[in-house]
Amino acid sequence: MPDSDDDDASFSHKQYYVPVLEASESSGHILSQRSMPILADSQRSFRYEWDDAETGIATGMATTHLNGMSMGDLQDGEWTPWLQRLKRKCVALRWQLSRRLFGVPLPLFTSHFELKLGDMLLTFPVITVLIAHAMRLALQRNVLASGAPPTIGLLLVFLLVVRNNSIQLALLGLSFERALFYHKLFAGVTVILAGLHGMAYLLARQHGELPHQRTKATTGLVAFVAMVAMLLLSTGFIRRRFFDFFVRAHWLLFIFVLVYAVIHGATLALLGIIPWALDMLFRLAYRVPVYAQGSAFNGHRGLKTGRKGVIERNQVTIVKLASDIVHIQFPRVRADTNESFRYRTGQYVFLCIPAFSTLEWHPFTISSSPDEDAVTFHIKAIGDWTRKVLDIAPKDGLEGKLPMEILVDGPYGGLSIDIYNPAIYSHFVLLSGGIGVTPMRSITTWLHHECYNRKRDAIQRVKFVWVVRDRENLKALIAEEATEKVSDEFFIAESPRKPQSPSFRDSVTDKFSFDFYVTQSEPDAEAPVARDVDKRLKYGARPEIGQILREMGNEAKQCGKIRVAVLVCGPKEMMRETIATSVRLSLEMKLHFDVHSERFGF
Structure with missing residues (x-):
């Protein structure tokens, strides 16, 4: 993120x-070692077992899934056997529903607004029903009943900001950064619902059906103004340019909204505050101190x-x-x-x-x-x-x-496509721009470890593409101490358990390939970026995403596969092009190009 x-x-x-x-x-x-090995193995090795396998016929739809856990999260000893089986089946069902229904992208809507088929089937119908119901109650001048929809909206707003929501993550695949999208969406909807509730009050007063209730009117107005102010001060421009101000204002206005909404009568909203408060207590009073100071008990030695x-x-x-x-x-x-x-x-x-x-x-x-x-x-x-x-x-x-x-x-957070399950994907494309290379580097290294240390033979091809503005940015992330000294490990994956590991000079190129694009610099023969890096550099150019995906799709089809995993992190334009191209090629090639996009801000 x-x-x-x-x-x-x-x-x-x-x-x-x-x-x-x-x-x-x-x-x-x-x-x-101050270098950035794209591939770095270690002695750690875990094996995963799978209960499901991907079956079916390609329908020509690309899918971009909700972020969340995968079956790879299940580790032996943490659950009883029957709970392990139950959780695996639930997670497998959730992944299947995501791939085949809820995570299916929609042209334009997904690339520009991050909206998928699941939003059209569930989120927007719920929003439409809430607003339509509130509008009907407002026109009927039913002040008491019209207060229920904004209270429900406020409850959802609070629930969707809980960071450690394991139920939400396991069952819906909705991780915190994705939940924030719905948090902001329902915050806007709640303002509309609260406005309709206020309209019902004004209409009832105008028709003489309701006596003036000073306390109710005052508390409701204060809560409504505070909600509008929170919404306006939460825009991307304010958050990016004045983050400290945004945080302080958000906390202050949140207190106003909560206190005055409860006094006004929206006590149901407290049900959303309780899990949020428990989550914050767990994070700030337990987990953060444990990371910084250590736990009171050590699993290996008891009390310390x-x-x-x-x-x-x-x-x-x-x-x-x-x-x-x-x-x-x-x-x-x-x-x-x-x-x-x-x-x-x-x-x-x-x-x-x-x-x-x-x-x-x-x-x-x-x-x-x-x-x-x-x-x-x-x-x-x-x-x-x-x-x-x-x-x-x-x-x-x-x-x-x-x-x-x-x-x-x-x-x-977590990946929104199930690359942990060997039965799903054999072909991978990782696209990154600028500093967006960080998650792609992590994933590529993990895939390499899966392929060669854990013997995951299902991995057939991994294509890594990195675009930078100038060669200095590339060199800074590869070079040791930002000097001319560069580590040989950038293109060599060495394992402490093996005297020799495959490098990109031999058999590894059969599965892993790397391309680097420098858009605004020229090659410098006297100051090369790094050994074996310059030969992969393409100056003054940008990647042809459509061509890259098409080639990978053809390779997948030749292997009898119906899915290609596409992971992208970079500028908005790159992510939009990747998603739009994946949707188009999925229809054209009768393949599933499943996209996970890592956003720069949430």
């Missing part, structure tokens, strides 16, 4: 990375005399890679306590530096793979908050300890 500040996200987001920690068996220490968190200040390092890019990392597992940070590929977290502001939590994609030994972020300085992060990085370009405390909340 990169766009926080709102644009300060790390994915992209939605919305940046470079060193990867790798373990040395001989020394027993973790070594810091000293608590040490995996994201404790002395575990976090920071380095400035370029004039506007910072890399932050910490060990995935702390060596002395075994405290760990668990996540899935493609997820993101919220970062907060209390020294800047305790209210500002910005989303950043995790640019490392769960199979690597370090958790990494790459942050591009776009807004005020990220520029402050850039300022605290060591000025000499060397890696150093983070000079102040950083808090982490997450992970959140």
Whole structure:
């Protein structure tokens, strides 16, 4: 998710990375390597089992699914056997419904407004019924009954902002960033419903059917004005340019809405506040402190005399890679306590530096793979908050300890297409623009580990495409310490368990291929980007997305497959073109081009 500040996200987001920690068996220490290997294996290896398989005939429809968990989330020992089976069947059913019905994209609507068939079948009918019912009650001057629709709307607005909603995620595949879309949608609908409720009151007063109720009128007006103000101050422009102001105003107006709405009589809305409050208590009072300070109990050694968190200040390092890019990392597992940070590929977290502001939590994609030994972020300085992060990085370009405390909340989100299930996809296309390469790097590394370490032979082809504005941006994300020294690991996947691993100079090219596009720079023979990188660079050009997808679709058809996984993160224009092209080619080629798009802001 990169766009926080709102644009300060790390994915992209939605919305940046470079060193990867790798373990040395001989020394027993973790070594810091400030390079960005596209493929980096580790000793960790898990096997997944699947109860379902994709069957059926291609209907010529592309699908872009809701974000959420996959069956790969189920890990042995966390559930009893019968609960494991039940959950797998529920998740399998949800994925099938998403692929075949609710996640089916609609021309224009999906690429421009992120609306899919499920929205037309469920969301908009519900909204239409609520507004039509409220309008009828308002025209009938039924003041009491017309207050129910806005109360229901307010209840939904509160429920949809709960970050750790496991039921919503497991059953509907609706992760937090996607739920925020509906949070904002129903916030607008609630303002309309509240306005119709006020109209019913005014009409009833005009016809002399209702005496003046000073308290009701005052509380209702204050709540309505506060809701309108919240809506206006939540626009993308305000959030991106004045994020701190947006957060403070949102909290203040939220209190006004809640208090005056309840006094007015909308007590049902409190049912949405309770899970939101419990979620916030869990995040801020338990999970964030555990990451920073360690848990009271350690699963391996019982009660600990000293608590040490995996994201404790002395575990976090920071380095400035370029004039506007910072890399932050910490060990995935702390060596002395075994405290760990668990996540899935493609997820993101919220970062907060209390020294800047305790209210500002910005989303950043995790640019490392769960199979690597370090958790990494790459942050591009776009807004005020990220520029402050850039300022605290060591000025000499060397890696150093983070000079102040950083808090982490997450992970959140997930991929909206089920790449975890080997039975679904064998062909993958990953498209990224600029700093949007961060989630695509994580996913590509994970796919490589699945293919060669876990022997997932179902993976036939992976195409990675990265577009940058100039060669300096590319070099900053690849080079070590933003200097001329470049790591050989960028194109070589080495495993501690094997003396030799496949590189992109031999058999790996049969399955994994990489293309880099530099749109505004010229080649420089005296200052190459990196070994084996320059030969893959295409200057002054942009990728032909239609051609790339068509070629991958033809390869999939030759292998007897009916689906191609398309993952994209970058500028809006790139994502819109990718979605629109996928829809068109799906109809034309009688294939499913299933698209997961990672947004820069939410």
